[in-house]
Amino acid sequence: MTKADESLNHDVLIVGGGLNGPALALALARAGLRVAVIDSLPLVTRADPGFDGRAYALALASQRLLRALGVWPRVAAEAQPMLEIKVSDGRAGEGPGPFFMHFDSAEIEEGPMGYMVEDRHLRRAFLDAMAETAAITQYPSATVTAQDTSGAVARVTLADGRVLQGRMVVGCDGRKSGTAARAGINRQGWPYGQTGVVCAVAHALPHGGVAQQFFMPHGPLAILPLKGNRSSIVWSETSARAKELVAMEDADFLDALRPAFGSFLGQIRLEGVRFAYPLDLTLAESFIAPRLALVGDAAHGMHPIAGQGLNAGLRDVAALAAVLDEARARGEDIGAPAVLRRYQQWRRFDTATLALATDGFNKLFSNDNPILRAARGLGLGLVNAAPRLRRGFIREAAGLTGELPPLMR
Secondary structure (H helix, E strand, O other): OOEEOOOOOOOEEEEOOOOHHHHHHHHHHHOOOOEEEEOOOOHHHHOOOOOOOOEEEEEHHHHHHHHHOOOHHHHHHHOEEEOEEEEEEEEOOOEEEEEEEEEEHHHOOOOOOEEEEEHHHHHHHHHHHHHOOOOEEEEOOOOEEEEEOOOOOEEEEEOOOEEEEEOEEEEOOOOOOHHHHHOOOOEEEEEEEEEEEEEEEEEOOOOOOEEEEEEEOOEEEEEEEEOOOEEEEEEEEEHHHHHHHHHOOHHHHHHHHHHHHOOOOOOEEEEEEEEEEEEEEEEEOOOEEOOEEEOHHHOEEOOHHHOOHHHHHHHHHHHHHHHHHHHHHHOOOOOOHHHHHHHHHHHHHHHHHHHHHHHHHHHHHOOOOHHHHHHHHHHHHHHHHOHHHHHHHHHHHOOOOOOOOHHHO
C-alpha cells in the first residue's frame, strides 16, 4: 500500500541528480518554486571528493548561469580558464597538418571562452548549494518506479512506496531516461561506431590555458586544460580499439596515447581512472508531455566533438527556469500545455541544429579520405584567416550566440 506525502508539497519534481537536475532545482527555487530532487545514488557517493579524471568544459554562458545560482564562487578557485583553442587535423605520430584554427579569447570583450572544472568540484558545489536552500528537498537513494501526469497533479512513485506530488515532472535522468520512457516519448538517432575514452594526465610543462582539438581518421582527441599541470583527455576511437585501450595497463595506454598526444607538454602520466562510453546521436521526439519536460541528455545526446553536451543541458535549464518563472508570475499553471510548449519552441530547434552540426563535423573529420582531408584543411585555413568569421566561432564556443535565457546574460 502506498503512502502519499502531503499533497503538493512540491511544485516541481526533478528526476535525476547529476548536474542538470541540481542546476534546475536551484534556478527554480530562486524563482520561488518548491522543488524535489530525486536521485538513485546516495549522497555520500555524489559528494565523493576523490578525483576520478572526469571534468567539463563550461562555456562562458554556462559560467554566468552558475554565478547567478550562487554556485560559481564555490568552484572558482578550482576552475581553469580556457584562454585559447587550437584545432588541427592529422594522423597520430605524424603531427598536425599545415592548416589549423586558432581561437584566442582576447578577440572578444567578455573574457575567457570558458572554464574547465572537475566533476567532483561541481557535484559538491551543487550539493552544498541545494542543502542550503530551504525550497529544495533531496530524495537520495531513491528510484522512481512509476509516474502519472495525466491529471491536474503530477505524481511519481518511489521504490519504497512513497508518492511525491507536484505541478509537473522534469526528467534530468540521462540518455536512457526512465522519465521519457514512462511518458511514451521515443528517441531518434544513430550510433557512430565510436567510443569516447576519458581520463586525465599530468604533464611536465604548463598548458597555458590552451585547449587542443586534434582530428584523426578514427575520431578526435581533445586535450583540455585543468588546474595545474594537468589536462583532461577525451579520445574518440573505434569501439573495438577503445575497448583495447581501456583494458590496457597504464604504461601501455600511455604508449598508445603519446603518438597522438605529442610531446608539446613534455612527459605525461595518468591521473585518476579511465572511463569509456559509446558515442551516438540521440534526440527525443518531443521535449514535453502532459505535465512533463525533458532537460539535458534526457532530451538530446550529441557527439562530444565540440564539448557542448553539458552546456546544451544548462541552456535547457536556464530556458525552462525562465519559462516557468514567467508563467508563475502571470498566475499560470506551470504544468499547463501552453507553458511547456514555450519551452519546447525555445529549445528543440536549437538543440537539434547543434546535434546535427556536431554530427556533420564528426563525419567530415573522422575519416582518411584524401579529398575530404584537403577540403577540411582548406576550410580550417580559411576560417583562421578571416577575423570576422573566427570571432563568430569564438562567440559560438563561448555560448554567446542565439537567444540567451536571462540567467545566462
